[in-house]
Amino acid sequence: MWHWFKRKTENTYIPPLLTDIHSHLLPGLDDGVRTTTESIELIKCFQDLGYTRLITSPHVHELYRNTAKSITQQHQKLTDALVQAGITLEVIATAEYNLDDWFISQFNTNETLLPFGGNYLLIETNFFAEPLILNEIIFKIKSRKYNPVLAHPERYLYLQKNMARIEDLQQRGILFQLNSVSLAGAYGPAAERTARELIDRGMVHILGSDCHNKAQFDLLIKARKTRYYEKALALPLLNYSI
């Protein structure tokens, strides 16, 4: 893998991103795609763009009380439909855990969780205020041998102007998953600026689409044409090795 980046500095080869990590493509589980038909159409768009694997991540949230069981069941149904539709792209199911009371109750009662890539756990928080217990939850997640991955750090208002806290979170062992569409202005200028800064500082470990619908997929196409997207691809992303 390091070989690629060395070569990039010599202005040669950047590997294509074949694996997307973070999306909402299992029908009917959250605010992502609603029907199997919509799901298949969107997954076909990813395939046409060259992706070979999607690690999709329904919300686990007070509003969407999904469990490992409900997600796995829906994943199996979609997998069957994809086979019928002749789509060869691989879809893997994980989850995006909002660090709210629903997650805490699942975590504290040892409910089965759905990590990806072995032991990576995709987490998010509310967008406005940092949860008071964030450090404590990170510690507990790591104590259970999961690697916490914070989804879209560039989107949180409490991080956008606090690079010191961003660095502190990384020192506590949190990995960062950037939403590619942030580079196309999907969440406004502050998120775009923060996304660029994270890339400049080499603080991005995973790129994801966070795709919920066709409109967001179209923004992904736009983001992939930006200079910063190319710069992000030259980082040692986990997308290449998971």
Ligand SMILES: [Fe+2]
């Ligand atoms: Fe998401």
